[in-house]
Amino acid sequence: MSAGAIVIVGAGQAGGWAAATLRGRGYRGRIVLLGDEPHAPYERPPLSKAVLGGQAAPDSTELFSRERLAELDITFRPGVAATRLWPERHQVETSEGAVLDYDKLILCTGGRPIVPALPGVDGPAVHVLRTRDDALRLRTRLGPGRRVVIAGGGWIGLEVAATARQAGCATTVLEQAPRLCARSVPPGVSAHLAALHSAQGVTLRFDTGLRAVQARPDGSCVAELADGGHLEADAVVLGVGMQANDTLARAAGIACDRGVLVDEYCRTSAPDVLAAGDVAVAASAAGPLRLESWQNAQDQGAAAACAALDAGQPYVPSGAVWSEQYDAMVQIAGFPARARREVLRPQADARALLSVALDEGDRVVGAVAVNAARELRPLRQWIAQGARVDPGRLARADAPLSSARIG
Numbered sequence: 001m002s003a004g005a006i007v008i009v010g011a012g013q014a015g016g017w018a019a020a021t022l023r024g025r026g027y028r029g030r031i032v033l034l035g036d037e038p039h040a041p042y043e044r045p046p047l048s049k050a051v052l053g054g055q056a057a058p059d060s061t062e063l064f065s066r067e068r069l070a071e072l073d074i075t076f077r078p079g080v081a082a083t084r085l086w087p088e089r090h091q092v093e094t095s096e097g098a099v100l101d102y103d104k105l106i107l108c109t110g111g112r113p114i115v116p117a118l119p120g121v122d123g124p125a126v127h128v129l130r131t132r133d134d135a136l137r138l139r140t141r142l143g144p145g146r147r148v149v150i151a152g153g154g155w156i157g158l159e160v161a162a163t164a165r166q167a168g169c170a171t172t173v174l175e176q177a178p179r180l181c182a183r184s185v186p187p188g189v190s191a192h193l194a195a196l197h198s199a200q201g202v203t204l205r206f207d208t209g210l211r212a213v214q215a216r217p218d219g220s221c222v223a224e225l226a227d228g229g230h231l232e233a234d235a236v237v238l239g240v241g242m243q244a245n246d247t248l249a250r251a252a253g254i255a256c257d258r259g260v261l262v263d264e265y266c267r268t269s270a271p272d273v274l275a276a277g278d279v280a281v282a283a284s285a286a287g288p289l290r291l292e293s294w295q296n297a298q299d300q301g302a303a304a305a306c307a308a309l310d311a312g313q314p315y316v317p318s319g320a321v322w323s324e325q326y327d328a329m330v331q332i333a334g335f336p337a338r339a340r341r342e343v344l345r346p347q348a349d350a351r352a353l354l355s356v357a358l359d360e361g362d363r364v365v366g367a368v369a370v371n372a373a374r375e376l377r378p379l380r381q382w383i384a385q386g387a388r389v390d391p392g393r394l395a396r397a398d399a400p401l402s403s404a405r406i407g
């Protein structure tokens, strides 16, 4: 392609990697990276862990510094949003009123936390966690004896719960479903996570959610629950999910369905517009798939860059996600929520867990390991190969893992 300009909208994990990959692949044209946050591209996983806990400085999460972007001759525009897109004219407008021409445009706009329309959620004690600034704001609310109520027992909610508990807070998690992380893992994993948090002193309340928040003059609040209960809190954290930032694409007439629809080359319905990361919804055999994961944002960002240079390979999302809570390292491979059957493989260490997700033909479709990285390794291959297993052998501690494979 001609060395014109490639514009990347969104300077997060996917956008940063897309920009760096373009240069890495020898693209010599102009690269413009627009980011509406004031920061250089940074990684979000530490925000709910070491940054929130105060063990890591916010700057330590930086993915590419401004200096590195300048070395790569990437025109980085912090604090500048893309406000309008005309795919047929190959132009994009910025919040500064400039109109940029592009040959290709990559949408890496990520997502934002869902804020349910409940009375009082705009109050000062209510928090979300997506950005560095969110983490710093919430951090000021944590400390010994502080009371933290978290709405949502998913990954963000549980990581915040672990960090708050380790900071000495009295911590309660509200979960509308009867179990934790129900959207992404089978019941055995949920039960393990529940036991982990309960043992650390977190109060878990299932089948209930937040109904309203009443602000108090001293900056604290009262969380009203759907089951009629009330909890006094110094902070309420909304961890009820994320919605894709697809407004720009939608307004430009690009096909969206809870995110920007892309094919296996990260192409959207508009010519020369690609998308990657949390905003992208890929087609998959099991239906539309939007992943909220560090690994996917990096890999798909790089894949979109290659596709923009017409050197792309079909992108196959791996589903790899991890989470850290206390001393538990949770690793997810494949798509365990698609399990027709979950098999728990006994582990010598009571803090460890290996959950293997099987489809109706006993093929491995996913796995979740808690402090069991070694046994997860072969399972990653089995997932990629669609291996069949004998569930009985898989569940036997005295049978080597390798002996469970039958096809």
Ligand SMILES: Cc1cc2nc3c(=O)[nH]c(=O)nc-3n(C[C@H](O)[C@H](O)[C@H](O)COP(=O)(O)OP(=O)(O)OC[C@H]3O[C@@H](n4cnc5c(N)ncnc54)[C@H](O)[C@@H]3O)c2cc1C
Pocket: 009, 010, 011, 012, 013, 014, 015, 034, 035, 036, 037, 043, 044, 045, 046, 047, 048, 080, 081, 082, 083, 108, 109, 110, 111, 129, 130, 131, 156, 245, 248, 276, 277, 278, 279, 291, 292, 293, 294, 295, 297, 320, 321, 322, 323, 324
């Ligand atoms: C607190 C937290 C902890 C996490 N922990 C883990 C973890 O342990 N493991 C894991 O696998 N994943 C984790 N994730 C998920 C992972 O961080 C995300 O999947 C990843 O950041 C997605 O990258 P992205 O580039 O697609 O989106 P983002 O990182 O959200 O970046 C998108 C950027 O685009 C900007 N933007 C949006 N619209 C515009 C516009 N119109 N113009 C210009 N800029 C725009 C946004 O402000 C943002 O800066 C975590 C996420 C959070 C929030």
